[in-house]
Amino acid sequence: MNTRCFLSIFFILLNLNFISTICPKGTIEGFDPKICYKFFGAPTDFLSANITCQIIGGNLASINSAFINEFISQTLKDSLADPTIKTWIGGTKIGSTWTWIDGNPFSYKNWAKGQPSSGNCASIDPSQSVSNWYSNDCQTNMPYICEVSAAEDPCSVCPTTTSCPVSVCPTVSPIPVCRHGYSYFSQWNSCYKYVNAPLNFEAAENYCINEGGYLTSIHSPDEQEYIDTLSHQYGDGPYQAPWIGLRDTGNDLSLPFWFWTDNTETTYSNWYPGYPTNGGGDSGCGDMITSGSPWNNGKSYWENDNNCDQTRPFICKQAPICGSG
């Protein structure tokens, strides 16, 4: 085995729990890719800095190795207009013991000469070649740096083979991946979620839009059946009547009588006999009665004469977040 190949395998073994991760928006990936950082330039006291870091889901940064110290130092040099300004990190003295706010052991230390002295909160001075730490009065105002854990990247996959040469890893998933909580239906290369938390039509639509899609449209018997099955799986009771993306345009005859909120075609339909109706004027919002109801011989169907203010569970639909179908 050549050296390069050996090193590649060594690298893979090092990262055996090789789940690729992704940093939250607005943070930068750290030396350890599972830890991300966000710098805040507006000077504040230690306690406020601590709270802001917790609000974004993290902590003031801890530094557990010279590598991380160097990484943070570089990041600060790039971020600070004046790199001689000290920056809060997550070290704090409790009793007589220095600890990291995130619970990491305070094993690696990089105090400047004569430090720590007075003051119970730690800062780093990135202007020095080794970027030493100082103890400071916690009331001092200075910039600060937060750490946040990276989330698992659902779109990245790694080859499981250790044969050489090792391909670039991770790679974007070649198979479609749905956003968390969504199920994939290959026939329509789409992802669906039954949300069992009743909302009115508009709020349900906004929920789906916020997640990157719309209330579901339905375009074929197999898609209808898939959504019916999903509803039985996630809904309560023998049958459900969730909102789907069906609207009618009431009395405005210049518009198509009914439409999907995602603007897709209306060639397929599965109306209850006699529907669609113009029962609700402008408040015609559509739901799907799932199979197993006492009506329509127990087959699923659509109706559109609901007041849009009713609250119902609902079904969102969106494209896969990566991969191609």
Ligand SMILES: *[C@@H]1O[C@H](CO)[C@@H](O)[C@H](O)[C@H]1NC(C)=O
């Ligand atoms: C940081 O903030 C959290 C949440 O407000 C608090 O529980 C904790 O005591 C704070 N830590 C320090 C060292 O101020």
